[in-house]
Amino acid sequence: MSKNHxxxxxxxxxxxxxxxxxAVRELAIEKGLFTQEDHNAWTDYMHTLSPIPAxxxxxxxxxxxxxxKLCIEDGVKASLEVGIDWINQMPTKFGTPSDYCNLRVMxxxxxxxxxxxxxxxxxxxxxxxxxxxxxYRTPNxxxxxxxxxxxxxxxxxxxxxxxxxxxxxxxxxxTRYIVMPERPKGTEGWTEDQLTEIxxxxxxxxxxxxxxxKTANDKRYVRPAVxxxxx
Amino acid sequence: xxxxxxxLEHHVKKATGIGDPQCFKGEAGKAKFKVGDKVKVxxxxxxxxxxxxxxxxxxxxxxxxxxxxxxxxxDEAWDNTENVEWMxxxxxxxxxxxxxxxxxxxxxxxxxxxxxHGLEPA
Numbered sequence: 001m002s003k004n005h006x007x008x009x010x011x012x013x014x015x016x017x018x019x020x021x022x023a024v025r026e027l028a029i030e031k032g033l034f035t036q037e038d039h040n041a042w043t044d045y046m047h048t049l050s051p052i053p054a055x056x057x058x059x060x061x062x063x064x065x066x067x068x069k070l071c072i073e074d075g076v077k078a079s080l081e082v083g084i085d086w087i088n089q090m091p092t093k094f095g096t097p098s099d100y101c102n103l104r105v106m107x108x109x110x111x112x113x114x115x116x117x118x119x120x121x122x123x124x125x126x127x128x129x130x131x132x133x134x135x136y137r138t139p140n141x142x143x144x145x146x147x148x149x150x151x152x153x154x155x156x157x158x159x160x161x162x163x164x165x166x167x168x169x170x171x172x173x174x175t176r177y178i179v180m181p182e183r184p185k186g187t188e189g190w191t192e193d194q195l196t197e198i199x200x201x202x203x204x205x206x207x208x209x210x211x212x213x214k215t216a217n218d219k220r221y222v223r224p225a226v227x228x229x230x231x
Numbered sequence: 232x233x234x235x236x237x238x239l240e241h242h243v244k245k246a247t248g249i250g251d252p253q254c255f256k257g258e259a260g261k262a263k264f265k266v267g268d269k270v271k272v273x274x275x276x277x278x279x280x281x282x283x284x285x286x287x288x289x290x291x292x293x294x295x296x297x298x299x300x301x302x303x304x305x306d307e308a309w310d311n312t313e314n315v316e317w318m319x320x321x322x323x324x325x326x327x328x329x330x331x332x333x334x335x336x337x338x339x340x341x342x343x344x345x346x347x348h349g350l351e352p353a
Contacts, residue, residue: 101250170343
């Protein structure tokens with residue numbers, strides 16, 4: 001190491017929100033509202049969440065009309081059958097990583113397509129859907145989806161005819177939403193496991209449609225790097 | 232001056248094993264609106280009540296579901312859970328929200344939740 005070398009921080013910038021979170025967390029621990037252990041337990045729990053339970057919920061509903069009715073009537077109760085207890089499963093036993101315990105399952109029909117957004121910030125049914133994708137939290141998606149839903153959906157590769165009513169759901173209060181898309185053609189005779197595989201996270205937000213053989217979210221279009229590092 | 236007493240466990244006691252908003256069930260009294268009612272979003276001050284989107288203010292909608300009872304979340308931020316009210320899921324026509332919305336897709340809609348204090352009969 002040359003003697004001119006100056007120690008520099010590994011990370012140049014920490015965002016103000018990161019500093020705010022740290023400060024509030026440390027104050028809360030100091031005041032005894034929760035312990036560092038509680039915080040660790042919560043963080044560990046958050047990392048176990050994924051969209052798989054929600055995918056299974058949709059697959060079950062496709063196979064069982066009675067269960068579908070329950071999903072539409074009481075999403076929290078329906079979640080129990082796919083192993084998600086919105087009320088008792090959380091390390092705190094009263095709050096969820098989505099703040100609240102109200103889930104609505106928005107069922108599409110051949111003439112109705114739902115798509116979910118939170119224009120306020122990023123409300124998302126985390127207990128059953130895991131962490132939201134980055135684009136879901138961007139002001140771009142949030143402000144444009146409510147106003148130009150068809151254009152935004154087209155960017156996701158979904159073009160819908162005028163016979164289909166597009167219904168944007170703005171998650172601005174205590175309800176969290178998932179979309180139950182129509183069961184696609186070509187899945188006749190499939191098992192619940194097979195059907196679960198094609199209900200991707202984007203299908204559950206409403207920005208994609210399930211398709212036989214398609215088990216992953218579409219890649220988002222990104223501009224290629226003009227000056228790629230190391231080439 | 233004596234130290235003020237804050238019952239920091241109040242909400243925990245109430246919601247544990249029941250859930251929120253479920254823990255406020257039955258506290259709002261009779262609902263002012265029913266499914267199918269035409270309502271109008273009141274353009275009230277957004278100084279404290281920030282959750283009703285600006286783009287819905289002053290516009291007409293139809294009640295599609297009485298979803299749950301709750302105090303306004305903005306009140307809860309100040310530890311005030313006294314004014315429990317009904318929350319309504321209401322449906323807007325996109326054409327009403329955005330005048331330039333395409334006539335071709337005039338059946339498109341938007342659904343969101345508005346608390347009872349934010350609505351008046353249309």
